[in-house]
Amino acid sequence: MEVSDLKVSFGGLSMSNPVMTASGTFGFGLEFAPYGDLSRLGGIVAKGISMKPREGNPMPRIAETPCGMLNAIGIQNPGVEAFVKQALPALKRQDVAVVANLYACDAEEFGELAGILSTEDGVAALEVNVSCPNVKEGGAAFGQDPAQIAKVTEAVKKRAGGKPVMLKLSPNVADIATCARAAVEGGADILSLINTLIGMGVDIRNRRPRLANVVGGLSGPAIKPVALRCVHQVCQAVDVPVIGIGGIASAEDALEFIMVGAHAVQVGTANFLRPDFAFTLAEDMAQLLTELCVERLEDFRGSLQLPL
Template sequence: MGKQRITLSGNGRTLVLNNPVLTASGTFGYGLEYTPFGNLASLGGIVAKGLSLLPRQGNPMPRIAETPSGMLNAVGLQNCGFDEFVKRKLPKLPHKDVPVIVNLYATSPAEFAELAGKLAATEGIAALEVNISCPNVKEGGSSFGQSATMAAKVTEAVVNASGTLPVLVKLSPNVTSITEIAKACEGAGATALSCINTVTGMGVDLQSKRPLLANVIGGLSGPAIKPIALRCVWEVTRAVSIPVIGIGGISTPEDVLEFILVGASAVQVGTANIALPDAAFRIAEALPHTMHKYGISSLDELRGGLKI
């Protein structure tokens, strides 16, 4: 894909992307795993899998299950931890040619701040993405993203600890009002919002009479959630003034353009990477041709242009 830079600016911080097609956390490993399938520098940005201060083993198997038009997962944020990521993963990424965005996982605002501070002091990181779908251990395990007050506290903690790094906040759709959470994160200093994380779901096997996932409940992703994601992006972009990155069921360049049409500034490709490891590369490459097919001369011209 030719150079079609996207600038995300909000609350005094700016992130410049190579183009509007990024990868979604948890579906693209650390980026290194996908180097056999395409040029990482051809992507708009790489969002690494959720990172915690210390390594995590994640949930017991089975933790991934196929569903009609989607996938359930309860991986449990398995990751190598901060030290291993900085020593062995990040140096191998082409961070001078493509923005590397690190997704953060923690269980308290103070822990989020500690991790953000460490990452801010690390060369090669372009931005942070805060996973507010994490459990808040001090509040009985409820998600930070289910409370506007807690979402704002986590966002503020990361913003204050992250120096000049842009801070994206990844919103959960499993809430009564996603716009309320979005406004709270914007007010707490978020640069942009990633919208949406997975939809809570479950699957069962009739023959064994057991759940498909050892964790019983997991996150639904893939084309099945695209209508929900489009609705959330449309609502959130009308409620806030900071940029929104659309996520949910994107597997074609047409999907990208639909998210831009409802107001997104960029997108993240997720589950499609697991089905087809070169999916994000192919979507990014095909996007200019698809724009030409639909008579779209620029994304700025299309963005938010939905006719109601």
């Protein structure tokens, strides 16, 4: 017995397999072309895009931690105009779904960004970053306030032009299910979670923070248990499709997210350790499903058996 098909379709987004790359870990996708065939991915979530170019945070912006890393890049990007004119034309020639990740400082600006990208046929969906923990203006506050989450979602949905709208949720909240419900009430078609946890590192020898921003986003295998818990809770709380993110470093990790209810997964920190990792993950998942005597991915999704 073999798994015959890994195609997934949910929330208006269709992909050849459930493996996506997480925003901020894969550039605009083309940077990783030397390491594998981009068409082997289900989707590429481009690095965060803002209305105007951003220089990001000062150096140092990345620090290694046990089983993970801290980052405080600060949404460095060339701006939406450069993305549309320079990166997107080349991405459109790739046989892979391209998701644009949006960052802004207020709901109106989020809507304006969505309006620009809604006219681009090379963009398959819009992922809305309301939960970046390492920028000083806006990001974290949006993701921690259900009312703001709903407001931003509604603003993007109104300007999305029919493109699926995906809200990326923060784990740095008291109740992630409440935030998920707010996003759905605002019109989100898909939810992606989790974004990074807030963390910091210090150097005892020079008595300084390891990040110039002092705090940053913690990612990698260390956060997977938190991510799984959040995905499970959100899948129980809302009916829209969920994409699982957080510490995926193997096919087993990916299938854990599928088993608790996710429709797809995003790979992030593993791309830094192994730039070719995401390219083979779908095949590894298919092989593991075969070993588990599961013919269809959909039969495995949400199959977690809870104690009575």
